[in-house]
Amino acid sequence: MKILYHPDRADIHLSSVLYALSDPVRLLIASAIRKSDERTCGDIDVPVVKSTLSHHTRTLREAGVVNVRIQGTQRFLSLRTEDLEFRFPGLLTSILDAFETSDEKKKLMNPD
Amino acid sequence: MKILYHPDRADIHLSSVLYALSDPVRLLIASAIRKSDERTCGDIDVPVVKSTLSHHTRTLREAGVVNVRIQGTQRFLSLRTEDLEFRFPGLLTSILDAFETSDEKKKLMNPD
Numbered sequence: 001m002k003i004l005y006h007p008d009r010a011d012i013h014l015s016s017v018l019y020a021l022s023d024p025v026r027l028l029i030a031s032a033i034r035k036s037d038e039r040t041c042g043d044i045d046v047p048v049v050k051s052t053l054s055h056h057t058r059t060l061r062e063a064g065v066v067n068v069r070i071q072g073t074q075r076f077l078s079l080r081t082e083d084l085e086f087r088f089p090g091l092l093t094s095i096l097d098a099f100e101t102s103d104e105k106k107k108l109m110n111p112d
Numbered sequence: 113m114k115i116l117y118h119p120d121r122a123d124i125h126l127s128s129v130l131y132a133l134s135d136p137v138r139l140l141i142a143s144a145i146r147k148s149d150e151r152t153c154g155d156i157d158v159p160v161v162k163s164t165l166s167h168h169t170r171t172l173r174e175a176g177v178v179n180v181r182i183q184g185t186q187r188f189l190s191l192r193t194e195d196l197e198f199r200f201p202g203l204l205t206s207i208l209d210a211f212e213t214s215d216e217k218k219k220l221m222n223p224d
Contacts, residue, residue, distance in 0.1 A: 018134035091206045099126055
């Protein structure tokens with residue numbers, strides 16, 4: 001089975017987390033999986049093609065923002081809420097709360 | 113007098129703010145001016161040369177994170193706390209609080 005790289009909790013860096021979340025589509029992915037324990041990539045409603053979604057998911061995973069679990073042909077995504085909360089208390093919540101009401105989210109969900 | 117571009121409050125976007133703060137040196141600049149109303153570039157203790165500092169300051173300014181006021185030969189920097197708080201309540205505080213205790217800050221301040 002393919003092993004995907006995930007940084008250890010201690011190797012999650014603030015600047016990398018902020019970079020990973022500095023893109024509206026990546027914010028949307030993080031926001032979409034926020035409410036559930038795990039979601040498959042196919043379940044996430046984002047206006048990008050599959051290869052772009054994979055690229056963004058990788059950036060989020062390598063920064064320590066999401067965990068990706070492979071099962072069969074599916075990839076299950078979850079936020080590393082506990083690790084991020086341990087490293088940077090309150091940070092993820094304040095970023096995702098800011099995104100919920102942002103123009104950027106509105107524009108992505110209603111591009112017309 | 114040279115007029116520097118600063119985005120209007122309504123044009124400050126979450127992803128741009130996160131990108132501007134996704135670099136340890138830029139986090140250090142924001143953190144250094146946090147406690148005072150205004151500081152000159154020369155007053156900010158960052159381990160980079162002047163041209164690099166200018167480049168980083170520009171990124172922060174164009175994203176709406178800092179205000180730069182020119183007076184004579186000096187540039188005065190301040191955080192756009194009120195604008196950012198209006199747009200994204202709590203966000204800047206949680207990012208800068210996370211930076212205060214981060215390995216990245218320690219490494220920048222004590223590179224040996």
